[in-house]
Amino acid sequence: MLHAAVPLNWYLILSAILFCLGLAGYLYRRNVITVFMSIELMLNGVNLSFVAFSYKFRQVDGQIFTYFVMVVAAAEAAVGLAIILTLFKNRQTLDIDDVNSMKD
Amino acid sequence: MSVILFLVFAVIAVVCGINLVIQRHPINSALSLIGVMGSLAVLYLMLGAEFIAAAQVIVYAGAIMVLFLIVIMLLNAGAEGRTRRPSWGAIVGIPLIAVFLGLVSFVIQALLPKSETVAFGQFTGGNARNIGHALFTTYLLPFELTSVLILIAIVGAIVLARKEID
Numbered sequence: 001m002l003h004a005a006v007p008l009n010w011y012l013i014l015s016a017i018l019f020c021l022g023l024a025g026y027l028y029r030r031n032v033i034t035v036f037m038s039i040e041l042m043l044n045g046v047n048l049s050f051v052a053f054s055y056k057f058r059q060v061d062g063q064i065f066t067y068f069v070m071v072v073a074a075a076e077a078a079v080g081l082a083i084i085l086t087l088f089k090n091r092q093t094l095d096i097d098d099v100n101s102m103k104d
Numbered sequence: 105m106s107v108i109l110f111l112v113f114a115v116i117a118v119v120c121g122i123n124l125v126i127q128r129h130p131i132n133s134a135l136s137l138i139g140v141m142g143s144l145a146v147l148y149l150m151l152g153a154e155f156i157a158a159a160q161v162i163v164y165a166g167a168i169m170v171l172f173l174i175v176i177m178l179l180n181a182g183a184e185g186r187t188r189r190p191s192w193g194a195i196v197g198i199p200l201i202a203v204f205l206g207l208v209s210f211v212i213q214a215l216l217p218k219s220e221t222v223a224f225g226q227f228t229g230g231n232a233r234n235i236g237h238a239l240f241t242t243y244l245l246p247f248e249l250t251s252v253l254i255l256i257a258i259v260g261a262i263v264l265a266r267k268e269i270d
Contacts, residue, residue, distance in 0.1 A: 005221035006110045009212050011147065014114050016208040018140070020201050021121040025133075027197050031184040033130045033176055037137050040168070041121060044144055047156075051230075055151040055222060060229045060238050063156050067235070070163050071250045075257035077168045081175045082264035088179050095184065 011052040018045030032087070032094050036080055043073050106150060106224050113143040128183040130176050134169060141165040151222060153230035 018041060025038030047066045054062025084094070091099060120139035127133045141164045148157040239247050 004107050005223050006106050006150075007218060008220040008222055009216055009218065010110065010114070011151070011222065012212045012216070013209050014117065014147075016205055016212070017118055018121055020205045021118070021125055023204075024198065024201050025125040027201075028125065028194065029184070031128075031130055031181065033172065033179075033181060034124075034127075034133045034184070037124060037130075037133050037172065040137060040164075041124060041140060044140060044164070047160075048144060048147065051148050051151050051153045051156060052222075054153065054230070055227050056220065058227055058229065060234050061242075063153050063230050063235060064238050064243050066153070066156050067159065067239070068246060068250065070159060071254065074163060074168055075253055077171050078257045078261040079264065081171055082261040084175060085179070086264050094179065094181055 008052060008056055012049050015045045015049040015052065018042075018048065021045075030095050030097055032084055032096050032099075035096065036077075036084070040073060040077070043069055106222065109150060110147070110222075113146045117143040117147075130181045130184075131173070134172050134176060137172075138165050138169050141169070150224050151230075152225070152227035155230055155232045155235045 022038045022040075022042030022045060025041065026035055029035050029038065047069055050062040050066045050069070052062075054060060054066075087099065088094060093099065117140050120136040120143070124133045124136040124140070127136065141160060145157045145160040145165070148160060
């Protein structure tokens with residue numbers, strides 16, 4: 001047990017589990033901030049599989065992709081949270097079920 | 105040793121992820137997300153990605169999550185209310201996600217050789233020198249494009265945050 005090595009599959013399955021948890025949060029939560037954080041969780045799960053494949057092929061390219069995902073996530077967080085601020089200023093709510101004027 | 109480290113941090117990540125999904129208050133979800141990101145940083149380190157591990161802690165757990173916490177406190181967000189009625193999608197969703205997870209795990213187990221293992225220190229290509237070299241030679245154009253993206257995001261955030269929509 002002490003000297004056993006971890007199979008690479010475990011990292012990929014962990015990444016799939018995190019992605020599915022993010023997906024569940026995205027579908028089931030109604031607070032817009034929690035929905036947004038679920039998206040970040042999905043991005044993190046995908047990042048883990050990028051880094052795991054970077055290890056598998058002994059190449060740095062997967063880590064570069066992770067870096068770009070981080071940059072995009074930072075930009076997305078800035079714009080998304082500004083949208084949430086504007087939403088709250090105009091509607092005084094964070095519940096996505098109350099923001100359905102485009103639906104009906 | 106690496107098995108124990110992996111199991112400990114994988115369990116922390118999964119428990120924090122479940123906690124993120126089931127908590128009703130956004131502050132608890134945000135703190136759970138920080139737990140996920142911190143344990144993922146350790147896993148990146150075990151996969152030989154030192155630079156990404158540092159960036160994970162600084163950018164994700166540091167910058168992005170502080171932004172989230174500031175917005176949660178600024179808006180004084182409380183716990184979300186109960187769902188009025190269980191929709192059709194909510195009933196079907198969990199089994200579908202479970203099926204998806206099982207399918208992905210099956211494909212991973214079937215396609216990848218099980219003999220492939222991760223040993224700490226076997227791949228040391230993820231240091232800042234190698235990342236920087238790849239970033240400024242092979243990936244120079246995407247790197248320059250991200251600067252434009254960040255500029256657009258800054259301008260967009262400022263415009264959105266001060267505009268009054270009728």
